[in-house]
Amino acid sequence: MEKLIRPLRLAVIVLFTAALFAAAVIALYKLQIIDGKAYFRALREALLKAATCFDKLGQSARAEN
Numbered sequence: 001m002e003k004l005i006r007p008l009r010l011a012v013i014v015l016f017t018a019a020l021f022a023a024a025v026i027a028l029y030k031l032q033i034i035d036g037k038a039y040f041r042a043l044r045e046a047l048l049k050a051a052t053c054f055d056k057l058g059q060s061a062r063a064e065n
Helices: 007-034 036-064
Strands: none
Touching: 007 036
């Protein structure tokens, strides 16, 4: 009876999966830890600009009434 997966192919599959997993972990680490502060700062600035825009619209609408 032959083995369904030969040991060499199994080793290649395991190494490939480990390499993909490592690449994903490294990418997530870079996004969260290294670039996380910059992304958070940009998001906060965008939210403040949006809130300011809506506040100005609300004030001008109130002034007209």
